[in-house]
Amino acid sequence: MIVRRIYYFLSYVCLPLVLLLGFFWPPAHWLLVLLVPYAIIGLYDILTTKHNVLNNYPVLGHFRYMLEFVSPEIRQYFVETNESGRPYNRIVRGLVYSRAKGQMDTQAFGTQYDINEVGYHRANHSLAPKHVDESELRVMLGGPQCTQPYSASRLNVSAMSFGALSANAIRALNGGAKDGGFAHNTGEGGLSPHHLAEGGDIIWQIGTGYFGCRTPEGGFDKDKFAYKAAKDVVKAIEIKLSQGAKPAHGGVLPAAKVDAEIAEIRGVPEHQDVISPPTHSGFEGPSGLMHFVQHLREMSGGKPVGFKLCIGNPSEFMSICKAMLETGILPDFITIDGSEGGTGAAPVEFTNRLGMPLNEALIFANNCLRGVGLRDKIRIICAGKVATGYDMVEKFALGADMCNAARAMMFAVGCIQALHCNTNRCPSGVATQDPVRGRAVNIPQKRQRVHRYHDATLESFRELLGAMGKEKVSELHPRDILRRTADEHERTYGELYTYLKDGALLADVVPEEFAADWKRASVSRF
Numbered sequence: 001m002i003v004r005r006i007y008y009f010l011s012y013v014c015l016p017l018v019l020l021l022g023f024f025w026p027p028a029h030w031l032l033v034l035l036v037p038y039a040i041i042g043l044y045d046i047l048t049t050k051h052n053v054l055n056n057y058p059v060l061g062h063f064r065y066m067l068e069f070v071s072p073e074i075r076q077y078f079v080e081t082n083e084s085g086r087p088y089n090r091i092v093r094g095l096v097y098s099r100a101k102g103q104m105d106t107q108a109f110g111t112q113y114d115i116n117e118v119g120y121h122r123a124n125h126s127l128a129p130k131h132v133d134e135s136e137l138r139v140m141l142g143g144p145q146c147t148q149p150y151s152a153s154r155l156n157v158s159a160m161s162f163g164a165l166s167a168n169a170i171r172a173l174n175g176g177a178k179d180g181g182f183a184h185n186t187g188e189g190g191l192s193p194h195h196l197a198e199g200g201d202i203i204w205q206i207g208t209g210y211f212g213c214r215t216p217e218g219g220f221d222k223d224k225f226a227y228k229a230a231k232d233v234v235k236a237i238e239i240k241l242s243q244g245a246k247p248a249h250g251g252v253l254p255a256a257k258v259d260a261e262i263a264e265i266r267g268v269p270e271h272q273d274v275i276s277p278p279t280h281s282g283f284e285g286p287s288g289l290m291h292f293v294q295h296l297r298e299m300s301g302g303k304p305v306g307f308k309l310c311i312g313n314p315s316e317f318m319s320i321c322k323a324m325l326e327t328g329i330l331p332d333f334i335t336i337d338g339s340e341g342g343t344g345a346a347p348v349e350f351t352n353r354l355g356m357p358l359n360e361a362l363i364f365a366n367n368c369l370r371g372v373g374l375r376d377k378i379r380i381i382c383a384g385k386v387a388t389g390y391d392m393v394e395k396f397a398l399g400a401d402m403c404n405a406a407r408a409m410m411f412a413v414g415c416i417q418a419l420h421c422n423t424n425r426c427p428s429g430v431a432t433q434d435p436v437r438g439r440a441v442n443i444p445q446k447r448q449r450v451h452r453y454h455d456a457t458l459e460s461f462r463e464l465l466g467a468m469g470k471e472k473v474s475e476l477h478p479r480d481i482l483r484r485t486a487d488e489h490e491r492t493y494g495e496l497y498t499y500l501k502d503g504a505l506l507a508d509v510v511p512e513e514f515a516a517d518w519k520r521a522s523v524s525r526f
Contacts, residue, residue: 045062099452100449158405159205204239220282256423289320307331308334386404491493
């Protein structure tokens with residue numbers, strides 16, 4: 001190896017020569033500033049067995065690891081194009097930043113997307129645009145069994161826990177929700193003091209770890225739940241069954257983020273990984289879920305109660321639908337999380353390979369609820385890469401009633417998509433428990449940005465809806481969204497998928513595409 005030979009030559013030949021030369025010409029000793037560290041580092045590299053590269057390329061091999069360390073930033077700032085970044089490209093990030101700051105959000109010179117690319121989505125405009133009333137920007141959350149319905153914005157803050165996000169980030173999000181009149185989902189980490197500090201409306205999420213209403217053994221504590229659910233600021237309760245970014249896997253909070261405050265709020269040991277169980281211990285099976293929904297609704301004084309899941313096996317969601325029919329208990333809402341949803345930390349294979357994408361999941365959930373004749377009694381909330389007004393148009397056309405945004409709201413408070421959420425070293429102070437980093441989130445300033453982003457995105461949605469010739473959200477249909485397919489044609493979602501009529505799953509002959517899963521569905525087990 002030539003690099004090793006260079007190391008041996010510089011360390012065992014040049015170093016002694018410099019020492020000897022220094023006796024005759026003292027300034028030569030300045031070369032030792034370079035040669036001595038070089039010799040020590042190289043000796044360590046040759047003797048160590050941790051890194052093959054360093055063993056073969058002493059000293060010089062360190063540059064490889066230095067470049068690898070900064071490669072995500074190099075790609076983001078110098079390599080990726082405006083439309084190629086992941087999970088969110090620069091076009092979307094820039095749009096969110098502009099709207100959050102109240103800056104100009106227009107674009108010059110035309111689209112930067114390849115509109116002929118397979119998978120490209122678009123909608124058709126109308127030559128008779130309509131005015132969309134502002135009342136269409138809100139929807140009532142609460143079904144026939146709810147006594148305290150909640151008038152919700154069509155766009156809300158999706159589930160993000162204190163612990164995953166810093167205290168200042170949580171307060172900025174909640175303050176923005178307060179100012180803009182929309183809701184803030186707590187995430188499964190529990191109802192923390194930071195969620196309550198600014199007075200914004202809360203959707204309290206109850207996960208498998210029951211944080212915030214947890215017994216010392218990790219079970220569900222009904223007394224703690226009833227006390228917190230009675231707070232006026234808590235407008236709805238969401239039972240988390242699964243999450244798009246890590247379906248069938250409990251939530252993960254790395255030990256580096258579990259400080260004394262987090263441990264006290266969640267009721268867990270300090271400085272240890274907090275991994276929620278993959279399933280709930282408070283109920284069993286689909287019928288158990290329905291009774292748990294009713295139990296929480298009664299203990300909360302009749303507030304809206306629903307559940308969140310990423311759809312996996314189709315028969316399991318159908319099992320829940322059968323349980324609704326058998327028990328007569330209906331959730332007030334169902335939150336559908338797509339597999340493209342985000343998270344602070346998750347196993348790579350779970351994020352990349354499990355779960356149904358949001359568009360397909362929305363279509364399937366709508367089919368099931370229509371098939372059992374319950375769609376008009378249950379709201380559907382969607383989550384998973386919703387960031388723009390067009391995203392909202394698309395999701396509503398496929399069946400959603402409301403949208404939740406997480407990462408877009410993080411951009412509004414200063415997230416730069418550094419992808420360090422799981423390290424506790426978030427450079428923007430948004431996804432960290434480091435108090436020094438977290439102070440970078442200026443609460444008064446960032447709450448204004450959250451508010452502005454929310455309002456500007458809703459206004460964009462309203463303009464798009466009117467441009468399509470619609471006056472109401474209910475007029476949107478899957479045929480309004482077109483997708484370019486591999487045969488160089490466009491197909492509407494109305495053409496690409498089968499859509500069930502009301503009560504179709506209750507008929508004597510179930511449509512063939514759904515028959516096998518419907519037969520497998522059971523109210524007693526998932």
